[in-house]
Amino acid sequence: MTEQKSNVLMGKYEVGKMLGQGTFAKVYHARNTKTSESVAIKVIDKDKVMKVGLMDQIKREISVMKMVRHPNIVQLYEVMATKTKIYFVLEHVRGDVRRLLVRILDPNPSTRISMEKIMENPWFRKGLDAKLLKHNFQVKEKDVAPPADLDCLTESKQQEVKKPCNLNAFDIISLSTGLDLSGMFEESEKKRESKFTSTSTASTIISKIEDIAKSLRLKLTKKDGGLLKMEGSKFGRKGVMGIDAEIFEVTPNFHLVELKKTNGDTLEYQKVLNQEMRPALKDIVWAWQAMNFGAKGSNDLDVRKYSESYFGLCPDDSSSPNSPPVAGGGRLTQTAGDAEPSAASPVPDQESIRLDRGSDAHGLRRRQRRGTLRMTDTVQCRRRYSPAQLCPVFLCSVRRRTLLHEGSYGEGTTHCLVFHCCKIEKWMPMTSVTKAWGTAAWMLPMGCILGV
Amino acid sequence: MGCASSKQFKRRTPGYEDPNILAKETTFSVNEVEALYELYKKISNSIFKDGIIHKEEFQLALFRNSSKKNLFADRIFDLFDQKRNGVIEFGEFVRSLNIFHPDTPMTEKIAFAFRLYDLRCTGFIEREELKELVIALLNESDLFLSEEAVEQIVDQTFKQADANGDGKIDPDEWKDFACKNPALLRNMTLPYLNMQKSTWARAVVM
Numbered sequence: 001m002t003e004q005k006s007n008v009l010m011g012k013y014e015v016g017k018m019l020g021q022g023t024f025a026k027v028y029h030a031r032n033t034k035t036s037e038s039v040a041i042k043v044i045d046k047d048k049v050m051k052v053g054l055m056d057q058i059k060r061e062i063s064v065m066k067m068v069r070h071p072n073i074v075q076l077y078e079v080m081a082t083k084t085k086i087y088f089v090l091e092h093v094r095g096d097v098r099r100l101l102v103r104i105l106d107p108n109p110s111t112r113i114s115m116e117k118i119m120e121n122p123w124f125r126k127g128l129d130a131k132l133l134k135h136n137f138q139v140k141e142k143d144v145a146p147p148a149d150l151d152c153l154t155e156s157k158q159q160e161v162k163k164p165c166n167l168n169a170f171d172i173i174s175l176s177t178g179l180d181l182s183g184m185f186e187e188s189e190k191k192r193e194s195k196f197t198s199t200s201t202a203s204t205i206i207s208k209i210e211d212i213a214k215s216l217r218l219k220l221t222k223k224d225g226g227l228l229k230m231e232g233s234k235f236g237r238k239g240v241m242g243i244d245a246e247i248f249e250v251t252p253n254f255h256l257v258e259l260k261k262t263n264g265d266t267l268e269y270q271k272v273l274n275q276e277m278r279p280a281l282k283d284i285v286w287a288w289q290a291m292n293f294g295a296k297g298s299n300d301l302d303v304r305k306y307s308e309s310y311f312g313l314c315p316d317d318s319s320s321p322n323s324p325p326v327a328g329g330g331r332l333t334q335t336a337g338d339a340e341p342s343a344a345s346p347v348p349d350q351e352s353i354r355l356d357r358g359s360d361a362h363g364l365r366r367r368q369r370r371g372t373l374r375m376t377d378t379v380q381c382r383r384r385y386s387p388a389q390l391c392p393v394f395l396c397s398v399r400r401r402t403l404l405h406e407g408s409y410g411e412g413t414t415h416c417l418v419f420h421c422c423k424i425e426k427w428m429p430m431t432s433v434t435k436a437w438g439t440a441a442w443m444l445p446m447g448c449i450l451g452v
Numbered sequence: 453m454g455c456a457s458s459k460q461f462k463r464r465t466p467g468y469e470d471p472n473i474l475a476k477e478t479t480f481s482v483n484e485v486e487a488l489y490e491l492y493k494k495i496s497n498s499i500f501k502d503g504i505i506h507k508e509e510f511q512l513a514l515f516r517n518s519s520k521k522n523l524f525a526d527r528i529f530d531l532f533d534q535k536r537n538g539v540i541e542f543g544e545f546v547r548s549l550n551i552f553h554p555d556t557p558m559t560e561k562i563a564f565a566f567r568l569y570d571l572r573c574t575g576f577i578e579r580e581e582l583k584e585l586v587i588a589l590l591n592e593s594d595l596f597l598s599e600e601a602v603e604q605i606v607d608q609t610f611k612q613a614d615a616n617g618d619g620k621i622d623p624d625e626w627k628d629f630a631c632k633n634p635a636l637l638r639n640m641t642l643p644y645l646n647m648q649k650s651t652w653a654r655a656v657v658m
Contacts, residue, residue, distance in 0.1 A: 169609035170629075170636045173569070173585045176592060178524030181552060183514040184495065185644040197593060251601055287593060 008033065009087065010080055013041060024048050029092065039077065042088040046081075058086065167248050167256070175256065193260040194273065199253055200284045202226065209245050209257075212280045216272065218243070229262075238265040241272070467504065467541025474543065478550040480645075485546055492545050505540040523588040527568050552642040561640040562630045566623055576620035582606050 008014050009030065016029040025044040032039060049055055065076040065088075075091040100121055103113040173179075175195065198205055209228055213220040218230040218241075226247035232240050241264030248256045259277070261269040278288075471485040480488065495513045496505045510529050512518040532540045532548040540548075550556060551564045567573075571581045583606050590597055597605075613621050613629040621629070630636050 168612060168633070169582050169586050169605050170569070170613075170633070172605065173524070173582075173589050174636055174639050176522070176524040176589050177515065178522035178526070178528065178592070179568075179639040181514065181528070181549075181639070181642055182644060183516070184491065185642065250605075251597065254597070 009041065013039065013089065015041060024054070027090075030089075038092040040074070040090040040092045042090060044086040044088070046084050046086060049086075062088075167250050171248070172250060193258055194288065195256060195258045196281065196285045196288045197250075198255050198257060198284045199286050200255070201253065202247055202249065202255055205247055205255055205257060205284055208281065208284050212277060215280070216276055232264065236264050236268050239263055241265070241268055243269065243272075467543055469543040469546075474546045478546060479553045479555050480546065480550065484645075488546055488549065489542065492542050505545065507538075510540065522592060523585070524568075524592075527571070531564065531567055549642075549645060552640060553645045554641050554643060555646070556641075558631075558634075558637070559627070561637050562627050563623070565630065565637055565640055566626045576622055577626065578620045579606060579610060582609065582621075 012033060013030040014033050016031065019027045019029050019040060021027070025042050027040055027042045030039050030041045031037065044058060049058055062076070062079055065074075074093055077089040077091065080087040080089070100113070100118070104118065106112040177183075200208075206222075206226075206228065209230075210220055212218075213228075213230050216230075217233055219233065221229045221231075223229060226249075228245040228247075230243040230245065232242070234240070242262035244258075244260045244262050246258045246260070248258070250256055259273065278285075471482050471489070474480065474485045475482040478485075492505070493503070495509055496503050498509050498512055499518060500506055500509065507526075507529055508518040510532075511520050511522070511525060514525055515522070529540065530536075532544055534544045534547070535541070551560055566577065569577045569581065569585060571584065572578075583602060586602055586605060590602070610619070610621070613625055615625045615628065616622075
């Protein structure tokens with residue numbers, strides 16, 4: 001490397017030993033010749049980046065990093081470039097975090113660092129508003145209503161659909177198949193409506209249905225109250241096929257979706273439903289309601305499936321006991337033993353985090369100002385969390401990222417790695433992300449990064 | 453039973469009532485009652501062949517499965533079984549289904565739903581009853597919500613429905629609540645019973 005020969009980059013930074021190496025970049029320790037301040041310089045190989053078409057990601061990395069100011073996030077001082085290389089000049093951070101990380105990821109629960117100890121750690125407390133912390137600890141989750149003005153933040157593209165109707169207890173009861181006497185009057189196969197439950201968020205369900213509508217060439221319109229209307233383009237035996245999908249909220253993580261034929265031939269509808277829609281919905285369906293689909297219409301149930309999506313545990317986690325307690329308010333009774341009891345844990349429910357697509361760097365800034373944390377095009381937090389609340393989850397997801405992305409990262413760049421890795425999430429299709437880690441584990445970190 | 457050549461209704465099953473009388477008491481026409489009798493015969497002879505609907509037969513008709521236990525189906529069965537003799541007779545069948553007729557006044561449907569949910573017949577829907585019902589539904593659907601989540605749902609509903617805040621829902625409160633949330637009663641109406649429009653009735657009568 002030419003810079004190393006001369007050892008001075010752009011006449012400004014004296015470059016020292018390499019700290020770490022990734023697929024596209026190397027990170028060196030360096031010293032500002034004027035101020036003699038220690039920095040880390042990330043040298044990105046333009047060719048390599050261009051080859052895989054990730055230039056946009058680099059640009060975005062720059063734009064996001066420039067915006068973010070938090071003691072726990074590596075600050076980007078400046079960006080320089082030559083014909084072949086891009087240089088990020090970053091804050092140089094020492095490796096105290098790594099020691100903490102090791103203690104958090106200790107596979108032995110009895111020696112593993114406790115939640116209280118984590119929160120006492122100076123790294124966590126850096127930049128933490130003591131008042132905020134106290135507040136968060138004393139006030140129970142449900143008492144902390146999100147500020148009213150946050151509700152209006154759900155207005156982005158994805159959120160065009162109004163929040164699904166919230167079901168009250170009697171609504172829930174009325175879903176029972178035992179109360180549906182229509183079985184006496186008609187053959188089960190001809191049922192006009194079918195229901196399934198899902199543990200995905202409303203927006204995941206909506207985007208799934210959108211995808212399906214697209215692949216089936218159905219025109220989709222969104223109505224109030226979580227209603228999606230789909231219409232075929234071809235004129236069938238009894239007119240154009242019309243299908244309604246209505247989403248009801250039982251809890252924020254638990255939805256009921258009703259599919260209903262509104263127009264067209266029943267047989268054609270049944271064919272589409274059973275051969276196209278049901279298989280395509282497999283990813284998000286928790287169980288089909290036993291609406292006269294024989295004795296039990298539900299899929300094979302897998303308790304782990306639920307615990308993963310609920311607690312955000314990645315599949316390989318259940319075998320290793322060292323996952324930090326991600327469970328905010330564990331709702332699932334039978335997985336209670338899986339996650340550590342979280343009475344003292346202030347890690348918030350994932351419920352208040354929404355998936356979101358389609359915002360941009362500009363949106364990020366705007367939302368930050370308005371109290372919502374948001375990361376380029378994937379994430380939106382509806383509430384503010386202190387780093388202490390978020391970091392355990394955050395770090396837990398760091399580990400997963402590192403598992404995924406090979407490459408060694410030096411001590412000095414731990415922070416950088418975290419940031420970098422979280423960003424990588426966006427490149428993955430939404431479904432595979434949610435499948436791999438559930439939602440909590442990868443969404444919360446964003447909130448942390450984007451700075452409370 | 454040797455009466456193949458006879459006119460309709462010659463074979464009297466226990467609890468059989470005159471269609472004319474039933475038609476007068478209900479929203480159904482005589483023809484419709486006769487059509488219901490055909491359905492009744494079909495259901496009541498599906499297992500025990502004694503012309504009376506037993507619980508197993510009722511479950512078979514609803515779920516295509518005679519041994520499927522379901523709290524809600526049990527409740528419906530109990531309410532249909534007005535004489536409380538463990539079976540549904542024809543008169544009971546018609547009068548009960550009348551509640552589900554699209555033209556039956558809302559107030560009757562509301563009252564029926566109230567009795568349905570008043571598990572212990574105390575004249576009130578109590579908190580515990582509601583919780584039990586919610587849990588039953590969740591179990592039926594293989595859903596497991598924590599105690600806490602269920603409590604929250606029940607609490608929230610009571611906040612809306614229990615107007616005087618005495619911890620139980622009385623018939624008047626229920627009426628108000630149901631009027632505000634008509635979707636609650638969607639199972640209380642069966643479009644099939646409107647027989648002019650229903651292909652089902654035609655099929656059965658023929």
